[in-house]
Structure formats: structure tokens, C-alpha cells
Amino acid sequence: MSDRVTLTLRAPLDESIEADAIVPNAFATLGEAEIGALPVWAGRVRRAVADYFDVRGSRSTSVRIVGDVRRAHGIATGMAAGDLVVDGDAGARVAAGMSGGRAEVFGSAGDEAGVAMSGGSLRIRRDAGDRVGAGLAGASRGMTGGEIVVGGSVGAHAGARMRRGLLFVGGDAGALAARAIIAGTVIVIGRVGPQPAFANKRGSLVVAGGVDVPATYRHACDYEPPHVRLAFTYLARRYDLSLDAGLVEGTYRRYCGDAGTVGRGEILEWIRE
Amino acid sequence: MTQPSVTSNVTCLGCGCACDDIDVIVERDRIVDARNACALGRRWFGDGQVPSAIRVDGADVSLEQAVSSAATRLCEATRPFVYVAPALSCEAQREAAGIADILRARLDSVTSSTALLGTLAAQEHGSASATLGELRNRADVVVFWAVDIEGRYPRFASRYAPGPPGVYVPDGRRSRTVLAVDIGRATATVDSDVRVAIEPADELATLIALEAFIRSPDTSGNLAALADAPRNTARELATALLAARYTALVYDAEPDDRSERTSVRFEALVSLAQALNDRTRCAALGLRAGGNRSGADSVFVAQTGYPCAIDFARGYPRYVPYAGTAVDVLRRREADVVLVAGDRTSFPGDIAASLANVYSVVIGPHASTAASGARGVIIDTGIDGIHASGTALRTDDVPLPLRASLNGPRSTAETIRAVASGIRHVLSSARSARPMALGS
């Protein structure tokens, strides 16, 4: 037993691998050799964690990955507890289906970070790709719980079909942000791309850096939304984010929509003082 | 002088309409006429002449040699890929999917290039649809949403709707109201009672507003920010749809414009169709092009659970529509041997170009005619529905028999089956060889 399991990439990855066996809570009862023997897939070829990583430590749900693993996909799939730190960039589908624990990527993450997440916390210090916090391919629901905090910008379909949960984007979001969200909150500090919050039912899209509000939303009021303030206060404390006081205390223009649905959703556009 | 032979009730795969009333006339082993067929259908049947070459790396070989080479090559591949092109019967598609499974290969069809966005929208959101017989017999309002009926589905209007009389529309065209919706240059090429033009930039807002009017006629307040043009269009369409007993909402499942905007179009159309069912009836149907494309989706779904973009690498199917389509895989050069089953002349252009770089086993009609390098296995086969019988699905998934009207080369299904059998042979001898080596 050790405080932490450290996986250090031995050589740069020259091909994509599927590393969905690297899941912190699964390491709780595994020794070093057992962790090293967990499967890693390179296409059709089944290899082992130890073929790519030096494994240090055992029987711990605290895991650190050292090295550039942007071509390692599916890290922490289905993570339910423990904590994971990826020192650099991570590949696609990091923390897919996560239900608990804390995962943190210090670099950027590929597409589909935190898809189908139901609980826990995923933090990406830099950027994330498309469909962060969305659902599995073809699923009717995206995130159903938990928190995703991205320091930088994200691609298209951020938070698509979210049912519950919180997605925070420190930079910009691409096209179709918060598409068809059922409920939950997506916050974008930068700009959002075209067609935001399409078919929003009851969710909130909060935008500080600029948004072209679709014409199928109607302006309801300008106010200081208590739930946004609460969310920002919580995020600032929990993730040690330094947020402009104007954002937290500020006034927002509230638009209701999307008109084609039950229309109880909203886009909140920050009014810069 | 030989008498012409006539094969009746032949199903045409020129487009997804799959008209099954074609009389194929054959004289001196050539198709001389395909009665009832439209221009697309005539092109589909052609004169029935296909090459029947069998080659490995440019050299003519026997079928057995080609099948054996194909099997060996596919088994040696580290990243095999099975691509199901158009013009295959469901029977051949089933065999091809089986090869992908036993090889733990990737499997895809044209669908991921042409119809993926609509497919995903229907998976995420659901559908409110119907078979063509329902449209024919019930639909009193038919909306053609930016679909080129004349050019791409030429007999749709006369066979299904709005032309023919139906049980609840006894006077055919006169019993129905036809709304044509043009989106920019995408014209609904059909004879209509009402024609509506929508700017591409306004399409989504119009669809959303239309759904809002369907849900509540008193929705204007929610659309205060909307410009007059889309709002008025939406109101006009909503009035027509709400007056309908049964609306058929017909769109192109494979439009030329496959931008992100179109992806939300599918979602909005499905959502609209479902909402209309709260007030009246509506079925939305996306039309597919020819060559039994719906069949490939259906076969893959039955066997794997997924309609396209499937990866068997882990020993079971995984759905990889975002990064694992044929285009993605070929662009990233993540395939070293490709089995192409079907008519290679009907590929999407991006696929055809990328395939030139990969060792290919091509089994299908015209395999030998397309320009390609010398490397690879080429087995010309007959065309399912012309030279071989089988089953194909219409665009609405109704299965129809394919009839052979002409003698031709070996069938694609039996050739693929032979390759599958060869693959199993190679794999099982590899398996049995291992313990022997260990023992010696």
C-alpha cells in the first residue's frame, strides 16, 4: 500500500491507445504488478499498462499520470471514487461515465471529456475538445450530474443534452453549446459560438464574453440572478478560481427559450458594467 | 433470332424508393429495356453488362486463388477495415459484417459519409415515422422539405405521395395539399400548392418557431425577437399542418450540405414531427439514395446494435461515429488492408481518394473497372438485383425481393461467403499451429 500510484509514460506514444483500465478506484486492491498487467489496447492488440508505463505504488485510489498521454484515450472511464491527476494533456473520453471522485488534467483534453458523467468532478486546466460533458454517441442524455471545470476553451456541442450538473468553461465555447439541454447549467466566461442552447428545455446557459442570442429566445428581464451568484461563489471556493467580482455580483440579461420546447430554459448574458 | 425475355416485378435500387414494378427486358444477354423505370432506374439497370475479371496484384488468377489471397491478406492485416459500399443485397451485407467481426476489424458503410447526422439525431431524439404505404394512403398534407424529388427520387411523387389515390385520400393529388419548402438553393422539386422560400440562415429559427406554433398557437410573445419573415412562414406552415389529418414530412436524409446546421435540422424536424402528434398525426421520413443503403444500416443494427461506424477491435462492436468513420480511419491511415464489398464506382469521393493508398480487396460489380494501382485483390461480381437475387430494404425499411433478370458473374454474397470461409480456415490453422510449435 502506498499514498499514490504513479504511472510514468516510458516513451512517447506513437500510436493511439485505449487506456480505459486506468481507473483510480479499481487500483484500491491491486498491487504494482497487477496494475501493470491491466489491459491497454492498441487497435486490436491487447497490451498491458506496464508496456507503456512505469508503475510505482499500489493499492491506492490516488493516481498520477506523468508524460504526454494525449494519444491515450478513455483514461478514468467509469471512475467512481479516488483522485486522478494527469500532469500533461489527456486523450479523448477522459473520465467518460465518471460517477464520483476527482479527476484533474493539467494540460488539455481531447474530445468527449466527461461524456455521460453522472457525478464527481473533472477539471481540465487548459482546453477541451468537442462534446465535453455531452452523452455517449446517440444517447438521449448528456451529463446527469457532477461538475466539469475547463480553464480554457472547448469545442462544439459542449454540455449537449445535459440532464443535470454543471459545466464551467473559462474560455470560449464552440458551436451548438448547451444543445438540447434538459436541465443543468453551462457557464461560459468567453464567447459562445453559433446556435447556442438550441432546443433548451429547462437548463441555463450563462455567458459572460458574448453571445448571439437566437431569435427564438425572448428577453424577459435584467436582474442579478441568485443561482448564478451561488454557482460562481461555489466554483471560486471549490476550484480556487479567481472570478471577476463583476461577474459574481453583476447584472444579467435573461432570455427565455427555446421557443420550440417547453421553453423553460434560459440564456443569461452578462451585462458588462 | 432469340425472343426477348421479360422479368416482371423487378425491384430497382436506383434510389431508395425501391420501385418493385419494373419489367426488365433482356435480349441476347443484354438488358434492352427497363419498363416503368425512371432515368435513375434506367441508369441502375443499364444494359446489364459487367466485367468479370479476377486479379491479384494485377495478374489474372482463378477465383480460388483470389479468395485465398484475399483471406490471407485480411488475416495478416494489423488494422483491417471492412467497407460496405452500395449495391449489395442484405445477404451480402450480412456476410461482410461477419467478416469484420471475426477479424476484429472496423466496419462502416456509406451511411457515415452521407447520413450520419440524421442517424445520430434519430438516436438521440427518437422519431415519428411511417412506411411509404402509410404516406400514400393517409397523408392529406405532404411537406417536401428542401428535397430534390425530381432529380433524386423521381418516381416518389407518382408512386407514393402526393400522386396516387389512397384509402383516405381517394382523389390522390387532389385530395392532398402539397407544401414545398425551399431552403436557399435547395429546392423542393415537386409540383406544389404552396411554395415557401426560407433563407438558410433562417431555417432553424423557422423550424423552432413552427414547433412553437404547433405546441401553442398563442406563442407569438415567445417569438418577439424573431424577424417577420421566419415568423410568418412558421405561422403559415403551422396553420396548414394543424389542419391536416395526417402530415407527411419528407426530407432528404442525404443532403449535399452536411454542415452542422443540417445536423440540427434533422433534430428539429424529428422534434416537430413528434410535437405534431400531440395535435394531429405526422410522420417524418428521410429519403435515402440507391443501392440498399437502408439495408446496410438494418443489417448492422441487428448484428451489432449500431448502424455504421463500428469498431470490433476489442472483440465486440463499439460505436465510433465521431472519430471512427471510414473517412476518419482512412484519413489517419489507420487501416492497412481494406475489404471493399459493393460497387466501388458509387463511393463518396473522399473515400475513393483515400482508398488508393491502402491495400484493397475489392469484391463487387465493376471492381476491375475503377482506376487503381496494380496492388490488391479484385473480384468482379454480378449486381444484386440484376444478376443475383436477394433482399433489399426500401428507404422506409420495407424489405423487398431482388430478382435476377440476367445471367452474370458470381454473386457478391457467395464470393464474400467464400472469403469468410477462407478467413476462418486461416485463423483456425493459425490457432492449431500454435500449440504444436509449443510442443516441439
Place this chain on the structure above:
Amino acid sequence: MNQLRITGGSVYDPANAVDGDVRDICIEDGRIVASLPDSAPRLDARGMVVMPGGVDMHCHVASSSVNVARRLLPEDHSLHPAAAPVLDHEGEVPRSGADGTVPTTFTTGYRYAGLGYTTVFDAAVAPVMARTAHSQLDDTPIVDGGFFALLGNDDYLLRLVDSGDRERAREYAAWVLASVGAYAIKIVNPAGVELWKRGTKEHTGLDTALGSSRVTPRAILETLVDAANALQLPHAAHIHCNNLGLPGNSATTLATMAALDGRRAHFTHLQFHSYGMTPEGRWRSAAREIVEYVNTHQHVSGDVGQVMFGPAATITADAPVEYLLHKSSGRKWANVDIELETGCGVVPHEYRDRNAVAALQWAIGLELFLLSSDPWRLVLSTDHPNGGSFKSYPELIRLLMDRVYRDEQIARVERKLLAGSALADGIRREYSLREIAIITRAGPARLLGLRNKGHLGVGADADVTIYVPDDNRATMFSTPRYVVKEGVLVVEEGQLRRAPAGHRLHVRPSFDPGVNRDIERYFDQYGTVRFANYPVTGVRDSPLPVGGR
């Protein structure tokens, strides 16, 4: 000669009045035989329980509608991947797939066989989609399979009902079965699906008129039930009553049974049709009234359609039901109106034990089982995947066989609506192994008229399942030690080893060829498929005999 002697097991073969007797079962060339030479290979079944292979008379596994559900649920598949089994036979290609609520074709075959089931019927196939059903059955290995043809909302049939020409309706039904390779006549929400397709949102009563006052659910039911009986089809008309899933629907169910009094008829997934309503309009169990009727009327049979807690996928030709379910649950919905024949609706669903209605549905199913006095006429089903997966049959068997376990489960569920349920009052009954053998094989085989299935008498198909007794009946029934299909040992030591192709079970009743002309005229007038292209050719295996003709 392929021979096998299964020796020393306790044999449960209720059709032949064998109740746990220790005896050998002799198999030669896929059939049960009276004896074998001593030299024949032996399978030691000492201490084990030997039963005929299971027969599922009502499930949804091979149809265009099942494919609608498969396509709709990629997220469910991705959570339940199914690797290919390792098979021992060169010619049988092991295939992977997806498991979960609606498994893929090959996986379905493997899973059924793994549970000791060797015969399976898809209960709802639109005749125009029959080719798709056949091709999916072709890809469902091991089990023998067939399907029932949906006729209760077929426009041409309704015209014949309207004209009062029941003889021609009978001939038409025969023509459809023979043309598409079906096994039985299926009636789903007669008239109700057509009313929904016409835009009616009201519920359908037994005498609701469909356009003409002559066309009512009652008239459709009488016509098709009589047709099945006059044609002497091996299975009675298979009836899914009107108003499925609605509180108070037991009145419709009882009225339907009464309307068909004296006629052989099968009422399917009765659990979904046994809902009473309190004066305050709340749900209550009406299982007692329904099962009492079945108990006292010999010509009536049914299957339960048990609800099991957990995820499910609802797939039915009863499209209006799916619309209502979608509206109430908010889950995604797929609808397909099918070609003047029938409908199709799909909505994923979850039965939660803390949900009062789900708990009531669960309880009603168990009541039906436990209050039934004749296991031969009320058999096991979950209406897979509607009430739950076929993979939950072992758990269901445990609930029936183990009162202590059952009482523990009753204590766990939400009991708000269970007042008046016999289950809440405490039912002591436990099913015996003999009774389980009846409701899972002998009974369904008899109801289906399958003379060579569901028993181990001489001449029967050698489909045999061998279990290791276990106090936990779910464990016992979920992993048979051996399964023999048509004489082939497909499961050995609990592992699937072989996957031979199954046979197709279908009938080809003869019909007056005079009906062809008018049907052809109808196709010419309203069809989108040519008359000549409607019949399915090349159906696997010869049709089973139809009595009388």
C-alpha cells in the same frame, strides 16, 4: 449415428407425467428414442434435474420493430458489450454483439441457449416486414424460432370484417400466414392501432366503432379467433387486448374474454391487462378477477408478461401506448406506422421498486402466477423486453419457488398501491419443479401446438436442459450445466460450446386460391409493394402440419 444417453438425472417431464423420477433419456439423431445400445456415449446427470428445453411463446427478438429499438438504444448497447463465445465447431462462426435490454441477433441466440431455452417466438411481426424477421431469425443461432403475424389492424382484413364475410377473412388470414412464413395469428389492440393512426386519442372499448359500426374490436376478435380455430392452426389466435397499461383495463380484458366465451383463445401478457381502478381513480390490482376467469374457463390460455425491476425497452405494435408512455415518462420515443397493417412504438423504460405503479405491476404478475390453478394454461413470460429481459427468467422462477425470498422482496417495494393485492395479504404458494417445467416448457409447447417440443417422450425433439439443484433457484436456472439442442450438446459444464443454426417454425395453411384475385386487386389499388413481391420465398425448413387441411 449421433447418440447420447443422459443417465441418472431426476427427470421433470410433466407432459408424460414424469415428476422427478430418476431415469435415462436416450437421444438418437436429434430425437428422443426409447432405448440405445449400451455402447452409446453417456452424459452423467446423477443428482441433476433434467427438463425439456425451454419454450418462450412470447417475446420480441426478431422483427423490424425490434431493430427500431436496437437502433434507438446505442447507449444501452455500449454499456453491455458481448464478446463472441468460444465455440468448438469449425463450421459455427462465433459472433460478438451487444447485450443489454435488446440484445443483438447472435447474442440473443447464445443467451437463450445459455438459459436452457431452445424454442423462441417473436410475438409481433408486421407481415410486410416478414423478410426482416426471417433474416434476423436466421442470425439467431441455436434456438428454433418463428413469429406471429399482426392482423388485428390490417386494413384489408378490416374491410372483410366490415362486409361481414368471415369466411373470406379466414381465407385471407390463411393466405397471409402462408405467404410470409408465420406461425400464428396475432391481434394487438384490435381497431385501436388503426384509430391511433387516424388521429384518435380516445381509448378503445370492445364495441368502439372503427368508421363503420360493423367494425369493432369485438368483431375483429371474433373473426380472427374463429379463423385460427377453423383453420385448425396449431396455436390459437394470440390476443393483446385493448387498453394495455391503463388503470381500469381489467374490465376490457374480462369483456374480451367473455365475448370470446367458448372459443379457444390465448391472452398474452395478462399482467398488463389486469389493472383495476379504485373509486378515487387510483390503480389497483385486478389480478384476482382475471385469473379467476382463466381458472374457470378451459378454452382460455394466457401468459403473464411479468414485470421485473430494472431497465426495460418497451416495443409494441400498440403504438398509442408508446405515445402515452413517452408523454408520461419523457423518455425518447420512436414511432413507425406500418403500411396499412399495424403500428410500432418504442420507448425505453425503467421499472423501479420504489415506484408505486411499477411495484403494483410486479405484484400483479406474481399474483397471476400464484393464484393460477392450471399452470398448463397460464405460462411464464416477461413479454421480453417489455416487462423485463428474458435473462431475468431465473430471478422470476426464484420468486415463484421461494416464498421467503419473495416476502423479502415484497417488503422492499413501494406498497402504496398494493392494498387489496393478494400478494400483500400473503400467499404461501411455492411453485414446484414440476410446475416450473410446465410454465416454462411443457405448457407453452402445448399451447403452441408443438407436438415435438416441451416434452421428453419418444419422438420428441431432443432439446434437453440439465440443471444442478441449488437452494437459490435463480442460480440454478441461470446456469444450466448442460443444454442439448436437437441432440447436440450446446452447453457443457455451463459453457456455450456449440451454436448450430435453429429451425424455422411456421405454418402454411391452405386457402381458397379464389381469394388471390381480390387481394391482388387491393394491392394494385393501394399497395406500395407488388402483389407478386409480397410472399416470402425460400423460408427455411418445411412448414409444420396444420390440422384438418
